[in-house]
Amino acid sequence: MSTRHILLGLLAGGPSHGYDLKRRHDERFPQARPLAYGQVYTTLQRLVRDGLAEVDGTDSAGGPERTRYRSTDEGARELAKWAGEITPPAPFVTNEIFAKVVCAILASTEPADYLRAQRAAHMERMRQLTAVKTATGTDLATVLSADYALSHLDADLRWMNTTAARLTTLTAEVDAA
Template identity: 30%
Template sequence: MSIRHGLLALLDQGPRYGYQLRTEFEARTGATWPLNVGQVYTTLGRLERDGLVAPHGEDAEGHVYYAVTEQGRAELRNWFDTPVPRTNPPRDELAIKLAMAVTVPGVDVEAVVQGQRRHSMKALQDYTRLKGQALTAERDGRSDLAWLLVLEQLIFQTEAEIRWLDHCETRIAQYRPAPVSAPEPAPPPAPAPAASAAETPRARRRSRF
């Protein structure tokens, strides 16, 4: 998430001070990525250092306003025009967790997958409910396109995560070692064949006479 460029986008619409920037950023993203005021002012300090924003006076309460510079506008236009790179994807904690789980003895990987699926399904239900509320507000003339786009991205992302978890469960099952079956008991020895009449002791004695 680029807080730097998000703040530039807000300042491009007019000077603001730190708390205003925080409030508007969270309003436009539905507080999906909450900011604290310290984080906002740290970012503003870096933007000022880089010549992208400049102080723009104070109000009666001592709030320092910031305005975007021409260099900042050029940076913002470049951000909008440049695709988000996918060559270095951000770290995904869930992917890292499963990658570690399949290599650590004693971890019930299937339980990890199933627990995450339940959590993701609950999140998907919550996002879908919020989308319904946003669509209702839109019909009532209180449209918030920015929040609706963020919600739909979260819905698609969570749906993809659930499909991936289903795939993980199938893949893990393929690598599970086949159960070792107990050896079948050996068959009992066959009974000895009965002796014929010609081979009995009485028959042998009779054969002498």
């Protein structure tokens, strides 16, 4: 995830200071890991260094002085380029579940037991996310974030089901190698 581009996106709406950017990020992407303040300030400094953002002024309304930043024209171009770029579909993702299944076969333990337990943990997480998204008054950003996670967990589960059904063949293949 590109924090610099997301900050540029948030700055596209108008000048803002670090504290506000962090707050808006966490509101806008409710299921994402919250941004650390330190990360926001470091990223803003890099954006300025690279000419993608610049200091707009300072605010000190009743509190500590805060530097306001704004996007430059180059920042706007960079944001548009990034937002239109295709994210490479990852065909060979690192698959820890598969690695554990193969290692279980190599160690002559029972991969089916592991898969069942993993499956139950995935289903439990899906129930939690479904409860979050169906709660009364949930905003659409939260629903869509939960949907994204649910679709990925669902894909894992379907993969685990097919793998569980083919363990005998896989075991023979791993043992023969």
